[in-house]
Ligand SMILES: Cc1cc2nc3c(=O)[nH]c(=O)nc-3n(C[C@H](O)[C@H](O)[C@H](O)COP(=O)(O)OP(=O)(O)OC[C@H]3O[C@@H](n4cnc5c(N)ncnc54)[C@H](O)[C@@H]3O)c2cc1C
Ligand code: SF4
Ligand code: FES
């Protein structure tokens with residue numbers, strides 16, 4: 001067993017767990033944060049994307065021990081008091097969601113981009129979601145939603 | 161996945177002691193190791209995290225000499241670095257082509273260079289040569305992504321994009337052996353299967369690649385290109401890194417390294433002999449590219465790699 005403490009959606013958390021558990025297991029099973037989805041389990045779909053220390057990463061490829069002293073932001077942490085943020089609203093408005101399985105990961109990848117660049121070019125938006133697969137919507141609506149959010153300039157850094 | 165201990169040494173000299181009688185492995189970003197332990201290709205007892213070791217994640221310009229990149233520097237940092245883009249372009253190109261944005265944010269330079277092969281038999285339940293079995297399943301099996309040269313008796317290709325670029329740039333690796341650090345030129349780092357079929361490079365399990373030094377590339381231009389089935393996630397089916405010095409449209413010196421074709425980043429004698437003096441016009445480049453991989457011995461399903469690599473050489477030289 002390993003003792004870890006880290007910041008999860010703005011709150012300091014502590015747990016003791018087996019070393020061979022991955023971040024996605026810890027989020028879904030220990031913290032009931034089931035917004036983060038597991039697709040391929042090998043880094044090839046992006047459904048499990050979360051933000052770790054301000055960068056988008058695949059939570060299926062992060063081990064418990066790697067969480068020590070890190071800052072984690074999940075899809076549950078980007079909305080405040082149950083109210084959707086602008087990016088989430090724009091996903092609905094621009095029809096960027098169909099089955100929804102890729103959506104949390106897509107949002108986290110775009111959110112990570114907007115954290116470091118609130119005026120991205122379209123190419124930069126495409127690059128930011130290059131590691132996220134969507135099997136139903138088509139990427140245009142997703143890029144439109146990201147574009148509209150960047151243009152409103154309303155994303156604030158919730159992880160601080 | 162079997163359980164293991166996760167150990168965070170506080171200094172480099174502490175690392176080696178965890179390798180005395182236990183089955184341990186170095187752990188950097190984990191994007192490669194985790195896949196191997198999950199599939200139980202190896203069952204390590206200890207994961208030795210390198211992130212807790214200080215000072216391995218710095219990028220440092222050494223005035224007039226070159227650039228020192230710590231082994232724990234992330235691939236995304238390399239891909240975004242302006243210095244690397246301007247002065248060591250081949251490495252910047254290669255870093256941008258590694259895996260996906262999410263993986264680049266975890267993966268480290270040291271891990272990218274030391275990652276294990278992607279041969280699907282090796283990653284799956286086959287007791288092949290590299291896993292102490294007595295047979296290479298790829299030689300007569302599904303070998304579309306395997307080596308066309310330098311293979312026998314194991315036909316892996318080296319999976320790292322950055323290693324191909326670093327070889328063209330004549331990088332030097334700093335390696336800590338538990339007591340002291342030594343310098344090894346990249347040309348002496350990788351190991352072919354006929355020398356040792358279990359390892360891809362000269363490192364002992366407890367030896368740490370601490371940093372990569374790239375000498376200053378005065379008056380030289382470098383580039384890297386890669387062909388893969390999908391633009392994201394996929395490993396190179398073939399790739400090329402070049403570094404040249406030019407006088408007008410004539411190349412006066414340089415180096416070409418091929419990726420995705422051999423178990424190590426490949427230095428092809430014939431093209432490297434012919435590069436100096438090459439005139440950069442379509443006809444000369446076309447002729448020149450045919451010098452590449454003349455000694456290749458493709459397997460049943462990977463002959464396409466020879467044409468592909470030659471076409472990539474043409475592309476990169478006509479853009480340089
Ligand atoms: C879906 C997917 C797609 C990919 N596509 C590409 C691609 O297109 N191009 C490409 O180049 N790679 C690709 N990769 C591989 C990826 O780049 C590597 O997994 C990554 O670079 C490894 O870095 P890491 O820090 O995560 O290494 P780890 O997984 O931590 O380590 C990898 C290996 O290196 C050893 N090691 C790590 N650091 C050191 C050190 N400092 N000294 C000595 N040994 C060390 C470890 O013991 C281990 O054996 C892909 C991987 C995935 C999962
Ligand atoms: S190519 Fe090498 S790793 Fe792959 S099956 Fe043959 S011996 Fe094993
Ligand atoms: S589940 Fe992690 S990338 Fe697919």
Ligand code: FES
Pocket residue numbers: 096097098099100101102103133134135136137
């Ligand atoms: S909405 Fe279904 S996978 Fe993207």
